[in-house]
Amino acid sequence: RKEVEQDPGPFNVPEGATVAFNCTYSNSASQSFFWYRQDCRKEPKLLMSVYSSGNEDGRFTAQLNRASQYISLLIRDSKLSDSATYLCVVKTRVGGANNLFFGTGTRLTVIP
Amino acid sequence: EPEVTQTPSHQVTQMGQEVILRCVPISNHLYFYWYRQILGQKVEFLVSFYNNEISEKSEIFDDQFSVERPDGSNFTLKIRSTKLEDSAMYFCASSAAPLGSGNTIYFGEGSWLTVV
Numbered sequence: 001r002k003e004v005e006q007d008p009g010p011f012n013v014p015e016g017a018t019v020a021f022n023c024t025y026s027n028s029a030s031q032s033f034f035w036y037r038q039d040c041r042k043e044p045k046l047l048m049s050v051y052s053s054g055n056e057d058g059r060f061t062a063q064l065n066r067a068s069q070y071i072s073l074l075i076r077d078s079k080l081s082d083s084a085t086y087l088c089v090v091k092t093r094v095g096g097a098n099n100l101f102f103g104t105g106t107r108l109t110v111i112p
Numbered sequence: 113e114p115e116v117t118q119t120p121s122h123q124v125t126q127m128g129q130e131v132i133l134r135c136v137p138i139s140n141h142l143y144f145y146w147y148r149q150i151l152g153q154k155v156e157f158l159v160s161f162y163n164n165e166i167s168e169k170s171e172i173f174d175d176q177f178s179v180e181r182p183d184g185s186n187f188t189l190k191i192r193s194t195k196l197e198d199s200a201m202y203f204c205a206s207s208a209a210p211l212g213s214g215n216t217i218y219f220g221e222g223s224w225l226t227v228v
Contacts, residue, residue, distance in 0.1 A: 004154075041201070041222075041224070042221065042222070043203055043219035043220060043221050043222050044155060044203070044219055045219070046216060046217075087154075087155070091211055095168070097160070097167060097168040097211075098210065098211035099157050099160075099168065099170075099211070100157060100211065100217065101157075102154045102155040102156070103154060104153065104154040105154070
């Protein structure tokens, strides 16, 4: 079973739309959770950490459900510049060390 | 904003050749990493490095791979005898503290390796 699973999309939405991405992780002992953004052939960049109580950063809201091992990202009022691949990333302790496990990403295209 | 820099940005090499990918981590960071991303696939951990030795490596990081910090600033990934399946984007990353803390890991822009 994959450590982190995401719907690959693509999601094509009009400007101004609200879009939600989901992610599940397999290891209940995972400690930290993140959403990264990756533009085509570029490096992943941290978008936001995900906290148990849920957190918001401007138009972006992240939620974590530890019982269901489920993470979500909501983007409100989509902008053209939001077009990218969104990576769900989980930090898990494996073999005595913490490692980051990446999902395959969900591709978003915001259409004018 | 401090950044991780990588060279080359793109390299084409023949199968069987040795390749060295170079990275300059953020100057006050002590923990260094290599990740790779095959086109269309997820980012995968290769190796982490601290205090001049490997602290963790994945199954991908077999005997054909090695890492080195030859001086105070560079961190290199060597692939001894490249295979077609080594074609990927290789990302270097660094952090000020181990991933166990609430620390951010910073990625370089990547080195795109094409093995022909």
